[in-house]
Amino acid sequence: MSNALAVATVTQALALLIEHHLHPEIDMAVSVETRKPPSDPPTEPTITVFLYQVGHNPSMRNSDLVTRASDGTLLKRPAAALDLHFLISAYGEETELVGQRLIGSVVRTLHEIPVLPQELIEEAAQRPYLAGSDLAESPQKVRFTPLQMDVDETSKLWGMLHNTPYSLSVVYQASLVLLDGHQKPAPAKPVQRPDVRVLPFGAPGAPEPGGVAGGVPGGVGATAPTGVAGAAGMVETAGTVETASTTRATVAKAASGGGARAAKKAAGDGSTGGRGAKSATPSARSRARKATGGDPADGADRKRGADRTREAGRAEDSGRRTDDAGRSDGEGRGRADDGKES
Incomplete structure (x- = not known):
């Protein structure tokens, strides 16, 4: 978290970052200025760092909505999450391609060091007009991300700069910059004594028994005695x-x-x-x-009836076999008597 000077501190620290990493490719004196592109382009090697837009971060916009309790007490310090959009332009002798050389150095530096170093933030805060800035103490780091702009967006951007001729430039976004509020919430009260309660099943405020124990639905808790039962009740259950x-x-x-x-x-x-x-x-x-x-019981009765039916069938079959045997014996005796008579 940081105070309201964080926005200006980021701009100044970005200018210092570009200025400290121009060498060894650039072997000339270059002026790095924190202002909008001039209407009269300079002939000396110059780089301008211009903050042209400040917007709220979309993902952190509503992260601190609940900052007060129902009675109005401040719960936490509100913080505004910002994204900063910078237009970095380069000027110099066109015949020697100074502007292109400077832009190449800027892109290489921000691609190599995308996070703003803490030592540069502290150096920027030493300016008299930035005294009191606490951006260096913020745990949130500021990261630079290049933005791709087409011809129409670039034309609109430079069209806002009245009477300013176009110059070779790049656009970067710096996020996340958090701005704190002035009010500080009251510290929370310390824990004076722990409150641990042990309640048996069935007591007021105790959880309801449930689950499956021993493979029987309802488990032990389903038939557990209410109140303080003790070990005897559990053994009986x-x-x-x-x-x-x-x-x-x-x-x-x-x-x-x-x-x-x-x-x-x-x-x-x-x-x-x-x-x-x-x-x-x-x-x-x-x-x-x-x-x-x-x-x-009905099944047993049915089984007995079936057994009786089978026994009756077996007796009937044995009777039939006995009658057949008697008939065959009578026929044999009749044939024998006929043989004797003849």
Whole structure:
């Protein structure tokens, strides 16, 4: 952060940067001036640094909107983020291409050193008219970026300079320059004592229990006793969950072919497993219904009826075979008697 002298300090530091890096390519005395291009072009080698536009940085324009609390208290110091646009022109003897040589040196310098050095900012702040500038203390560095302007934009720019002939020049943007406000926010109060609270499930203000524990939806927290339960309540709940799991496994085995006795046994085990097992028995029965297409007892009855039907069929088949055997025996005896008579 810096004060309002930062804009002028950047202009002066840019002029010093160009002036200190003219050599060794330029072996002549060159005057670097911080002013707009003159209406009467000088014949001596001259470089002008002209700040022609100051604009707010688009990405940092609204970064400090919330600077005050609801009661008007200043929360943080406001800062204006600026982009500076410079027009750098070169003058000299045209027959010796002095202007082109100077422009080449400027482009090479700003491409090699795109960030404004702190020592040049401090040197620029030593000017009497820049006394009090604190740009050198700002953590935000100023970077120079070349801007490409077409013929129309260049014509408009030089058209704003009344009675000023065009000269070979380049355009650079300097960003980011932050300007601080005068008011300083009140420092935040230090932490006097930490406030750490531990609340059991079910207490006012405590988070709601949830999650999955032991593979059962709802987990341990689903059947945990309210208030301060202690370790006994948690052990009882864990046993309930385990009993419910065992009951479901047994009922599933009964549904897959174990018969109605295994299903009744699973239901009996579930009834002696506590409140959690009772709540799990209807769910186990519903799963057994899905596996067998109905209630486990109904499935056992259907199986008994099927067995009886198969036994009746087997008895009928054996009776038929006995009748067939009797008929064949009678036919054999009749044939034997016919042979004796003959």
